[in-house]
Amino acid sequence: MKKDSQESRPRFFTPNEVSSHNTASDIWVSFLGHVYDLSKLVEEHSGDVLLKPIIDVAGLDISHWFDPRTHDIRHYIDPVTHCLLPYTPNGRFIHISPPYPSSDFANDYGIPWWKDEKYKIGVLSKKVRFIRILNVLTLQDQIVEVCSEENMNEILDRYLKYNQHAASYTWKYNGEVLDMNKTLEENGIKDDDTDFDRLKMRDDSYLQSVMLYYNDDLTEA
Known part of the structure; x- marks a missing residue:
């Protein structure tokens, strides 16, 4: 399954992915719709x-x-x-000047970290959803959290941790081959989340299923 170039596309992250990076040595945050890896910042200012x-x-x-208008600190x-x-609100932090003149503050740091593109690693999804992926060959059934903005190739990349050969399968829904660039x-x-919320139904019991057919499976039509 050949992928078109996606170099111009940002990488999308779910809030759960951001929240899993929550230590001093591995620290992500999100703000104004983007995700930032501040691990290097913390390393560079260790002890401060x-x-x-x-x-x-x-x-x-x-x-x-x-x-949100200036993308600067309020x-x-x-x-x-x-x-x-x-x-x-949590106290003064790196690259914020003291409230009063101080000889201890060095203002020659260049770009403040919240404006420095080197820390930006992707986009925070505006809407996450869950999809059931069923491997017809092995009958492996996996529910995967994805970003609604991601195309099928990017969802395939997420699924690789469950099946390293996922690209060797044809992905279908309701018998139709999926366009992996959509x-x-x-x-x-x-996305039926709104309907499930309105009806107070457990959506994981009624998730739409994407079916994976191994390309070398002779039983496939």
């Missing part, structure tokens, strides 16, 4: 007390720290000094 607010939010979404008017100060929705596999 200003890392604590960042480590405290490892694996979480911190969009509330930022102004600011507020201090009620005592009437000065415009950065909004740091999303589930574009392939006619509707």
Whole structure:
């Protein structure tokens, strides 16, 4: 199964994937729709007390720290000094200047980490969904969490941890071969989450199934 080039496409992540990177040595966060790997930042500033607010939010979404219009740190008017100060609800952190002039603060760090593209690793999915993948040859049945924005090739990549030979299969839904360059929705596999919520049904019992047929299976039509 040949894949078209996807170099221009971002990588999509689920909130669960972000939340699994929640230690000081492996720290991801998300904000304003993107995912950032801050492990190198933490490593570079090891021992700095200003890392604590960042480590405290490892694996979480911190969009509330930022102004969506400017993509910069939010600011507020201090009620005592009437000065415009950065909004740091968890305490001052790396690349945030102190509220008052200080000779201890070096402002020659260049780009602040929240604007530095080197830490950005992908896009946070706006909607995740679950899909059942059934291997007709082995009868392996797997429920996989995917991003609604992902095409079938990207979903295949997720499935590789369950079957390293997944690319050697033809992927079908309702007997029709799927276009691997299209999303589930574009392939006619509707997301029924809203209906399940309305009917108070357990959606994992009624998930749509993608069927995998091994390309060398002589029983396949």
